[in-house]
Amino acid sequence: MIGSKVISGLTLAASVFAFSVSAFAADVPAPGVSPRVDAIKKAGVLRVGVLANTPWLVENTTGSGDAWQGPAWLLAQEYATQLGVTLQPIPVSHETKVPVLASNQVDLSITPLAETPERLKVVDFVLYSKTAVCVFGRKDNKKFAEATSVDAVNNADFTVAYFIGGAEENWVKERFPNAKLRGVTSSSAPAPIEEIMAKRADVAAINRVQWVLLNKKVPGLTALPQENNCQDSNEKAAPVGLAVDKGQDVFVEWLRAVEKDMQPKLTADEVRIVDTMK
Incomplete structure:
Protein backbone atom coordinates (compact mmCIF):
# COMPACT_ATOMS: atom_id res chain seq x y z
CA MET A 1 0.00 0.00 0.00
CA ILE A 2 1.11 3.55 -0.63
CA GLY A 3 1.77 5.38 2.61
CA SER A 4 -0.08 8.54 3.58
CA LYS A 5 3.15 10.55 3.41
CA VAL A 6 3.71 9.42 -0.17
CA ILE A 7 0.12 10.32 -1.08
CA SER A 8 0.55 13.72 0.56
CA GLY A 9 3.75 14.22 -1.35
CA LEU A 10 2.10 13.29 -4.64
CA THR A 11 -0.81 15.60 -3.91
CA LEU A 12 1.59 18.46 -3.15
CA ALA A 13 3.56 17.76 -6.31
CA ALA A 14 0.37 17.72 -8.37
CA SER A 15 -0.69 21.03 -6.84
CA VAL A 16 2.68 22.59 -7.58
CA PHE A 17 2.53 21.26 -11.15
CA ALA A 18 -0.99 22.61 -11.65
CA PHE A 19 0.12 25.99 -10.34
CA SER A 20 3.15 25.96 -12.61
CA VAL A 21 1.04 25.14 -15.66
CA SER A 22 -1.36 27.94 -14.77
CA ALA A 23 1.47 30.41 -14.27
CA PHE A 24 3.14 29.29 -17.49
CA ALA A 25 -0.12 29.66 -19.41
CA ALA A 26 -0.29 33.33 -18.45
CA ASP A 27 3.38 34.06 -19.18
CA VAL A 28 3.89 36.82 -21.74
CA PRO A 29 4.92 35.26 -25.09
CA ALA A 30 8.69 35.32 -25.55
CA PRO A 31 10.29 37.62 -28.14
CA GLY A 32 9.75 36.34 -31.66
CA VAL A 33 6.77 34.17 -30.72
CA SER A 34 3.98 36.74 -31.14
CA PRO A 35 4.48 39.58 -33.65
CA ARG A 36 1.71 41.55 -31.91
CA VAL A 37 3.37 41.33 -28.50
CA ASP A 38 6.72 42.30 -30.05
CA ALA A 39 5.11 45.34 -31.72
CA ILE A 40 3.36 46.42 -28.51
CA LYS A 41 6.57 46.20 -26.51
CA LYS A 42 8.53 48.06 -29.17
CA ALA A 43 5.94 50.87 -29.21
CA GLY A 44 5.74 50.95 -25.42
CA VAL A 45 1.94 51.26 -25.52
CA LEU A 46 -1.07 48.95 -25.62
CA ARG A 47 -3.67 50.67 -27.82
CA VAL A 48 -7.24 49.84 -26.87
CA GLY A 49 -10.44 50.97 -28.56
CA VAL A 50 -12.91 52.38 -26.03
CA LEU A 51 -16.62 53.11 -26.19
CA ALA A 52 -18.69 53.18 -23.01
CA ASN A 53 -21.04 50.27 -22.39
CA THR A 54 -22.19 49.93 -18.78
CA PRO A 55 -21.42 47.98 -16.63
CA TRP A 56 -18.38 46.60 -18.44
CA LEU A 57 -16.73 49.84 -19.54
CA VAL A 58 -17.73 53.11 -17.89
CA GLU A 59 -16.30 56.53 -18.66
CA ASN A 60 -15.18 58.50 -15.61
CA THR A 61 -16.12 62.15 -16.13
CA THR A 62 -15.30 63.34 -12.60
CA GLY A 63 -11.92 64.72 -13.66
CA SER A 64 -10.01 62.60 -11.14
CA GLY A 65 -8.66 59.07 -11.36
CA ASP A 66 -8.62 56.87 -14.46
CA ALA A 67 -10.73 58.07 -17.37
CA TRP A 68 -12.29 54.62 -17.56
CA GLN A 69 -13.42 51.91 -15.19
CA GLY A 70 -15.16 48.55 -15.22
CA PRO A 71 -14.04 44.97 -15.87
CA ALA A 72 -12.99 45.68 -19.48
CA TRP A 73 -10.66 48.43 -18.29
CA LEU A 74 -9.43 46.36 -15.36
CA LEU A 75 -8.49 43.56 -17.73
CA ALA A 76 -6.78 45.95 -20.16
CA GLN A 77 -4.76 47.41 -17.28
CA GLU A 78 -3.57 43.94 -16.33
CA TYR A 79 -2.50 43.25 -19.90
CA ALA A 80 -0.52 46.51 -20.01
CA THR A 81 1.08 45.79 -16.65
CA GLN A 82 2.20 42.31 -17.66
CA LEU A 83 3.53 43.62 -20.97
CA GLY A 84 5.34 46.45 -19.20
CA VAL A 85 3.79 49.16 -21.38
CA THR A 86 1.45 52.14 -21.06
CA LEU A 87 -2.28 51.68 -21.65
CA GLN A 88 -3.53 54.04 -24.37
CA PRO A 89 -7.31 54.41 -24.83
CA ILE A 90 -8.42 55.33 -28.35
CA PRO A 91 -12.05 56.44 -28.79
CA VAL A 92 -14.07 54.44 -31.32
CA SER A 93 -17.68 54.55 -32.50
CA HIS A 94 -20.32 51.88 -32.97
CA GLU A 95 -19.39 51.84 -36.66
CA THR A 96 -15.62 51.57 -36.13
CA LYS A 97 -15.27 49.47 -32.95
CA VAL A 98 -14.62 46.30 -35.01
CA PRO A 99 -13.01 47.66 -38.22
CA VAL A 100 -10.26 49.44 -36.22
CA LEU A 101 -8.75 46.04 -35.53
CA ALA A 102 -8.25 45.05 -39.17
CA SER A 103 -6.85 48.51 -39.95
CA ASN A 104 -4.35 48.16 -37.08
CA GLN A 105 -5.48 51.36 -35.36
CA VAL A 106 -5.74 49.48 -32.05
CA ASP A 107 -4.35 46.26 -30.59
CA LEU A 108 -7.56 45.39 -28.76
CA SER A 109 -11.10 46.65 -28.98
CA ILE A 110 -12.15 46.63 -25.34
CA THR A 111 -15.50 48.27 -25.88
CA PRO A 112 -17.73 45.41 -24.69
CA LEU A 113 -19.01 43.35 -27.62
CA ALA A 114 -21.50 40.50 -27.69
CA GLU A 115 -20.09 37.48 -29.47
CA THR A 116 -22.05 36.78 -32.66
CA PRO A 117 -21.47 34.43 -35.61
CA GLU A 118 -20.96 37.43 -37.88
CA ARG A 119 -18.30 38.98 -35.66
CA LEU A 120 -16.54 35.64 -35.19
CA LYS A 121 -15.81 35.65 -38.92
CA VAL A 122 -13.52 38.68 -38.56
CA VAL A 123 -12.33 38.78 -34.93
CA ASP A 124 -11.46 36.51 -32.02
CA PHE A 125 -12.99 37.12 -28.60
CA VAL A 126 -11.72 37.13 -25.04
CA LEU A 127 -14.94 36.55 -23.09
CA TYR A 128 -15.51 37.61 -19.48
CA SER A 129 -19.26 38.22 -19.06
CA LYS A 130 -22.61 37.94 -20.78
CA THR A 131 -25.59 40.00 -21.85
CA ALA A 132 -29.13 38.74 -21.33
CA GLN A 231 -28.99 39.90 -13.29
CA ASP A 232 -28.61 36.11 -13.45
CA SER A 233 -30.96 35.79 -16.41
CA ASN A 234 -30.03 33.38 -19.19
CA GLU A 235 -32.80 34.56 -21.51
CA LYS A 236 -31.39 35.56 -24.92
CA ALA A 237 -27.95 35.27 -23.36
CA ALA A 238 -24.84 36.07 -25.39
CA PRO A 239 -21.20 36.07 -24.24
CA VAL A 240 -19.55 39.49 -23.89
CA GLY A 241 -15.88 40.29 -24.20
CA LEU A 242 -13.14 42.21 -25.97
CA ALA A 243 -12.12 41.63 -29.58
CA VAL A 244 -8.81 40.91 -31.32
CA ASP A 245 -8.04 40.79 -35.02
CA LYS A 246 -7.92 37.30 -36.54
CA GLY A 247 -4.68 35.42 -37.11
CA GLN A 248 -2.99 36.07 -33.75
CA ASP A 249 -3.38 32.72 -32.05
CA VAL A 250 -0.48 33.02 -29.60
CA PHE A 251 -1.53 36.51 -28.57
CA VAL A 252 -5.16 35.43 -28.10
CA GLU A 253 -4.14 32.37 -26.08
CA TRP A 254 -2.18 34.58 -23.70
CA LEU A 255 -5.00 37.14 -23.44
CA ARG A 256 -7.44 34.38 -22.52
CA ALA A 257 -5.09 32.88 -19.95
CA VAL A 258 -4.76 36.24 -18.20
CA GLU A 259 -8.54 36.73 -18.32
CA LYS A 260 -9.04 33.33 -16.70
CA ASP A 261 -6.77 34.32 -13.82
CA MET A 262 -8.58 37.68 -13.53
CA GLN A 263 -12.14 36.31 -13.78
CA PRO A 264 -13.09 36.60 -10.07
CA LYS A 265 -11.93 40.24 -9.98
CA LEU A 266 -13.73 41.05 -13.22
CA THR A 267 -17.00 39.57 -11.95
CA ALA A 268 -16.67 41.43 -8.66
CA ASP A 269 -16.06 44.72 -10.48
CA GLU A 270 -19.14 44.20 -12.67
CA VAL A 271 -21.25 43.54 -9.57
CA ARG A 272 -19.82 46.68 -7.95
CA ILE A 273 -20.84 48.86 -10.90
CA VAL A 274 -24.31 47.33 -11.17
CA ASP A 275 -24.80 47.97 -7.45
CA THR A 276 -24.01 51.68 -7.95
CA MET A 277 -26.78 51.83 -10.56
CA LYS A 278 -29.50 50.59 -8.20
Whole structure:
Protein backbone atom coordinates (compact mmCIF):
# COMPACT_ATOMS: atom_id res chain seq x y z
CA MET A 1 0.00 0.00 0.00
CA ILE A 2 1.11 3.55 -0.63
CA GLY A 3 1.77 5.38 2.61
CA SER A 4 -0.08 8.54 3.58
CA LYS A 5 3.15 10.55 3.41
CA VAL A 6 3.71 9.42 -0.17
CA ILE A 7 0.12 10.32 -1.08
CA SER A 8 0.55 13.72 0.56
CA GLY A 9 3.75 14.22 -1.35
CA LEU A 10 2.10 13.29 -4.64
CA THR A 11 -0.81 15.60 -3.91
CA LEU A 12 1.59 18.46 -3.15
CA ALA A 13 3.56 17.76 -6.31
CA ALA A 14 0.37 17.72 -8.37
CA SER A 15 -0.69 21.03 -6.84
CA VAL A 16 2.68 22.59 -7.58
CA PHE A 17 2.53 21.26 -11.15
CA ALA A 18 -0.99 22.61 -11.65
CA PHE A 19 0.12 25.99 -10.34
CA SER A 20 3.15 25.96 -12.61
CA VAL A 21 1.04 25.14 -15.66
CA SER A 22 -1.36 27.94 -14.77
CA ALA A 23 1.47 30.41 -14.27
CA PHE A 24 3.14 29.29 -17.49
CA ALA A 25 -0.12 29.66 -19.41
CA ALA A 26 -0.29 33.33 -18.45
CA ASP A 27 3.38 34.06 -19.18
CA VAL A 28 3.89 36.82 -21.74
CA PRO A 29 4.92 35.26 -25.09
CA ALA A 30 8.69 35.32 -25.55
CA PRO A 31 10.29 37.62 -28.14
CA GLY A 32 9.75 36.34 -31.66
CA VAL A 33 6.77 34.17 -30.72
CA SER A 34 3.98 36.74 -31.14
CA PRO A 35 4.48 39.58 -33.65
CA ARG A 36 1.71 41.55 -31.91
CA VAL A 37 3.37 41.33 -28.50
CA ASP A 38 6.72 42.30 -30.05
CA ALA A 39 5.11 45.34 -31.72
CA ILE A 40 3.36 46.42 -28.51
CA LYS A 41 6.57 46.20 -26.51
CA LYS A 42 8.53 48.06 -29.17
CA ALA A 43 5.94 50.87 -29.21
CA GLY A 44 5.74 50.95 -25.42
CA VAL A 45 1.94 51.26 -25.52
CA LEU A 46 -1.07 48.95 -25.62
CA ARG A 47 -3.67 50.67 -27.82
CA VAL A 48 -7.24 49.84 -26.87
CA GLY A 49 -10.44 50.97 -28.56
CA VAL A 50 -12.91 52.38 -26.03
CA LEU A 51 -16.62 53.11 -26.19
CA ALA A 52 -18.69 53.18 -23.01
CA ASN A 53 -21.04 50.27 -22.39
CA THR A 54 -22.19 49.93 -18.78
CA PRO A 55 -21.42 47.98 -16.63
CA TRP A 56 -18.38 46.60 -18.44
CA LEU A 57 -16.73 49.84 -19.54
CA VAL A 58 -17.73 53.11 -17.89
CA GLU A 59 -16.30 56.53 -18.66
CA ASN A 60 -15.18 58.50 -15.61
CA THR A 61 -16.12 62.15 -16.13
CA THR A 62 -15.30 63.34 -12.60
CA GLY A 63 -11.92 64.72 -13.66
CA SER A 64 -10.01 62.60 -11.14
CA GLY A 65 -8.66 59.07 -11.36
CA ASP A 66 -8.62 56.87 -14.46
CA ALA A 67 -10.73 58.07 -17.37
CA TRP A 68 -12.29 54.62 -17.56
CA GLN A 69 -13.42 51.91 -15.19
CA GLY A 70 -15.16 48.55 -15.22
CA PRO A 71 -14.04 44.97 -15.87
CA ALA A 72 -12.99 45.68 -19.48
CA TRP A 73 -10.66 48.43 -18.29
CA LEU A 74 -9.43 46.36 -15.36
CA LEU A 75 -8.49 43.56 -17.73
CA ALA A 76 -6.78 45.95 -20.16
CA GLN A 77 -4.76 47.41 -17.28
CA GLU A 78 -3.57 43.94 -16.33
CA TYR A 79 -2.50 43.25 -19.90
CA ALA A 80 -0.52 46.51 -20.01
CA THR A 81 1.08 45.79 -16.65
CA GLN A 82 2.20 42.31 -17.66
CA LEU A 83 3.53 43.62 -20.97
CA GLY A 84 5.34 46.45 -19.20
CA VAL A 85 3.79 49.16 -21.38
CA THR A 86 1.45 52.14 -21.06
CA LEU A 87 -2.28 51.68 -21.65
CA GLN A 88 -3.53 54.04 -24.37
CA PRO A 89 -7.31 54.41 -24.83
CA ILE A 90 -8.42 55.33 -28.35
CA PRO A 91 -12.05 56.44 -28.79
CA VAL A 92 -14.07 54.44 -31.32
CA SER A 93 -17.68 54.55 -32.50
CA HIS A 94 -20.32 51.88 -32.97
CA GLU A 95 -19.39 51.84 -36.66
CA THR A 96 -15.62 51.57 -36.13
CA LYS A 97 -15.27 49.47 -32.95
CA VAL A 98 -14.62 46.30 -35.01
CA PRO A 99 -13.01 47.66 -38.22
CA VAL A 100 -10.26 49.44 -36.22
CA LEU A 101 -8.75 46.04 -35.53
CA ALA A 102 -8.25 45.05 -39.17
CA SER A 103 -6.85 48.51 -39.95
CA ASN A 104 -4.35 48.16 -37.08
CA GLN A 105 -5.48 51.36 -35.36
CA VAL A 106 -5.74 49.48 -32.05
CA ASP A 107 -4.35 46.26 -30.59
CA LEU A 108 -7.56 45.39 -28.76
CA SER A 109 -11.10 46.65 -28.98
CA ILE A 110 -12.15 46.63 -25.34
CA THR A 111 -15.50 48.27 -25.88
CA PRO A 112 -17.73 45.41 -24.69
CA LEU A 113 -19.01 43.35 -27.62
CA ALA A 114 -21.50 40.50 -27.69
CA GLU A 115 -20.09 37.48 -29.47
CA THR A 116 -22.05 36.78 -32.66
CA PRO A 117 -21.47 34.43 -35.61
CA GLU A 118 -20.96 37.43 -37.88
CA ARG A 119 -18.30 38.98 -35.66
CA LEU A 120 -16.54 35.64 -35.19
CA LYS A 121 -15.81 35.65 -38.92
CA VAL A 122 -13.52 38.68 -38.56
CA VAL A 123 -12.33 38.78 -34.93
CA ASP A 124 -11.46 36.51 -32.02
CA PHE A 125 -12.99 37.12 -28.60
CA VAL A 126 -11.72 37.13 -25.04
CA LEU A 127 -14.94 36.55 -23.09
CA TYR A 128 -15.51 37.61 -19.48
CA SER A 129 -19.26 38.22 -19.06
CA LYS A 130 -22.61 37.94 -20.78
CA THR A 131 -25.59 40.00 -21.85
CA ALA A 132 -29.13 38.74 -21.33
CA VAL A 133 -32.77 39.80 -21.36
CA CYS A 134 -35.39 40.20 -18.64
CA VAL A 135 -39.14 40.66 -18.92
CA PHE A 136 -40.91 43.22 -16.77
CA GLY A 137 -44.39 44.39 -15.90
CA ARG A 138 -46.37 46.25 -13.27
CA LYS A 139 -46.39 45.00 -9.70
CA ASP A 140 -50.11 45.72 -9.50
CA ASN A 141 -50.77 43.49 -12.52
CA LYS A 142 -51.94 40.37 -10.71
CA LYS A 143 -51.21 38.05 -13.64
CA PHE A 144 -47.60 39.13 -13.93
CA ALA A 145 -46.96 39.58 -10.21
CA GLU A 146 -48.00 35.97 -9.61
CA ALA A 147 -45.90 34.56 -12.46
CA THR A 148 -42.88 32.67 -11.14
CA SER A 149 -40.96 32.18 -14.37
CA VAL A 150 -40.52 33.59 -17.85
CA ASP A 151 -42.20 30.46 -19.18
CA ALA A 152 -45.43 31.51 -17.47
CA VAL A 153 -45.71 34.48 -19.84
CA ASN A 154 -46.02 32.18 -22.86
CA ASN A 155 -49.80 31.89 -22.88
CA ALA A 156 -52.77 33.71 -24.36
CA ASP A 157 -53.54 35.51 -21.09
CA PHE A 158 -50.50 37.76 -21.56
CA THR A 159 -49.85 40.57 -24.03
CA VAL A 160 -46.17 41.11 -24.72
CA ALA A 161 -45.01 44.45 -26.14
CA TYR A 162 -41.88 44.92 -28.24
CA PHE A 163 -40.28 47.58 -30.42
CA ILE A 164 -40.71 46.90 -34.13
CA GLY A 165 -37.21 46.43 -35.54
CA GLY A 166 -35.73 46.36 -32.03
CA ALA A 167 -33.09 43.96 -30.74
CA GLU A 168 -35.67 41.90 -28.83
CA GLU A 169 -38.33 41.58 -31.57
CA ASN A 170 -37.29 38.19 -32.96
CA TRP A 171 -36.62 36.80 -29.50
CA VAL A 172 -40.08 37.86 -28.26
CA LYS A 173 -41.76 36.19 -31.23
CA GLU A 174 -39.81 32.95 -30.74
CA ARG A 175 -40.02 32.91 -26.92
CA PHE A 176 -43.74 33.71 -26.58
CA PRO A 177 -45.54 32.13 -29.57
CA ASN A 178 -48.67 31.53 -27.49
CA ALA A 179 -48.95 35.06 -26.08
CA LYS A 180 -50.59 38.06 -27.72
CA LEU A 181 -47.86 40.18 -29.28
CA ARG A 182 -48.00 43.95 -29.58
CA GLY A 183 -45.42 45.64 -31.80
CA VAL A 184 -44.99 49.37 -31.31
CA THR A 185 -42.81 52.08 -32.82
CA SER A 186 -39.39 52.46 -31.25
CA SER A 187 -38.69 55.42 -28.99
CA SER A 188 -35.78 56.74 -26.97
CA ALA A 189 -36.81 54.49 -24.07
CA PRO A 190 -34.89 51.22 -23.55
CA ALA A 191 -38.15 49.24 -23.76
CA PRO A 192 -41.85 49.91 -24.50
CA ILE A 193 -42.49 51.14 -20.98
CA GLU A 194 -45.48 53.28 -22.06
CA GLU A 195 -47.35 50.15 -23.14
CA ILE A 196 -46.84 48.67 -19.69
CA MET A 197 -47.77 51.78 -17.73
CA ALA A 198 -50.89 52.38 -19.88
CA LYS A 199 -51.87 48.71 -19.37
CA ARG A 200 -51.99 48.04 -23.10
CA ALA A 201 -49.50 45.22 -22.48
CA ASP A 202 -48.66 43.03 -19.51
CA VAL A 203 -45.02 42.34 -20.30
CA ALA A 204 -42.07 43.77 -22.21
CA ALA A 205 -38.50 42.64 -22.71
CA ILE A 206 -35.44 44.64 -21.69
CA ASN A 207 -31.68 44.14 -21.45
CA ARG A 208 -30.72 42.98 -17.94
CA VAL A 209 -28.49 46.02 -17.30
CA GLN A 210 -31.04 48.52 -18.62
CA TRP A 211 -33.59 46.91 -16.31
CA VAL A 212 -31.61 48.08 -13.28
CA LEU A 213 -31.76 51.69 -14.49
CA LEU A 214 -35.45 51.47 -15.44
CA ASN A 215 -36.41 49.90 -12.11
CA LYS A 216 -34.64 52.74 -10.32
CA LYS A 217 -36.31 55.41 -12.44
CA VAL A 218 -39.86 54.04 -12.64
CA PRO A 219 -41.52 52.82 -9.41
CA GLY A 220 -44.02 50.00 -9.30
CA LEU A 221 -42.33 47.53 -11.65
CA THR A 222 -41.11 43.97 -11.21
CA ALA A 223 -39.16 41.60 -13.44
CA LEU A 224 -38.49 37.97 -14.28
CA PRO A 225 -36.34 36.00 -13.70
CA GLN A 226 -36.43 37.17 -10.09
CA GLU A 227 -32.98 35.89 -9.07
CA ASN A 228 -30.50 38.65 -8.22
CA ASN A 229 -32.82 41.35 -9.57
CA CYS A 230 -32.78 39.62 -12.96
CA GLN A 231 -28.99 39.90 -13.29
CA ASP A 232 -28.61 36.11 -13.45
CA SER A 233 -30.96 35.79 -16.41
CA ASN A 234 -30.03 33.38 -19.19
CA GLU A 235 -32.80 34.56 -21.51
CA LYS A 236 -31.39 35.56 -24.92
CA ALA A 237 -27.95 35.27 -23.36
CA ALA A 238 -24.84 36.07 -25.39
CA PRO A 239 -21.20 36.07 -24.24
CA VAL A 240 -19.55 39.49 -23.89
CA GLY A 241 -15.88 40.29 -24.20
CA LEU A 242 -13.14 42.21 -25.97
CA ALA A 243 -12.12 41.63 -29.58
CA VAL A 244 -8.81 40.91 -31.32
CA ASP A 245 -8.04 40.79 -35.02
CA LYS A 246 -7.92 37.30 -36.54
CA GLY A 247 -4.68 35.42 -37.11
CA GLN A 248 -2.99 36.07 -33.75
CA ASP A 249 -3.38 32.72 -32.05
CA VAL A 250 -0.48 33.02 -29.60
CA PHE A 251 -1.53 36.51 -28.57
CA VAL A 252 -5.16 35.43 -28.10
CA GLU A 253 -4.14 32.37 -26.08
CA TRP A 254 -2.18 34.58 -23.70
CA LEU A 255 -5.00 37.14 -23.44
CA ARG A 256 -7.44 34.38 -22.52
CA ALA A 257 -5.09 32.88 -19.95
CA VAL A 258 -4.76 36.24 -18.20
CA GLU A 259 -8.54 36.73 -18.32
CA LYS A 260 -9.04 33.33 -16.70
CA ASP A 261 -6.77 34.32 -13.82
CA MET A 262 -8.58 37.68 -13.53
CA GLN A 263 -12.14 36.31 -13.78
CA PRO A 264 -13.09 36.60 -10.07
CA LYS A 265 -11.93 40.24 -9.98
CA LEU A 266 -13.73 41.05 -13.22
CA THR A 267 -17.00 39.57 -11.95
CA ALA A 268 -16.67 41.43 -8.66
CA ASP A 269 -16.06 44.72 -10.48
CA GLU A 270 -19.14 44.20 -12.67
CA VAL A 271 -21.25 43.54 -9.57
CA ARG A 272 -19.82 46.68 -7.95
CA ILE A 273 -20.84 48.86 -10.90
CA VAL A 274 -24.31 47.33 -11.17
CA ASP A 275 -24.80 47.97 -7.45
CA THR A 276 -24.01 51.68 -7.95
CA MET A 277 -26.78 51.83 -10.56
CA LYS A 278 -29.50 50.59 -8.20
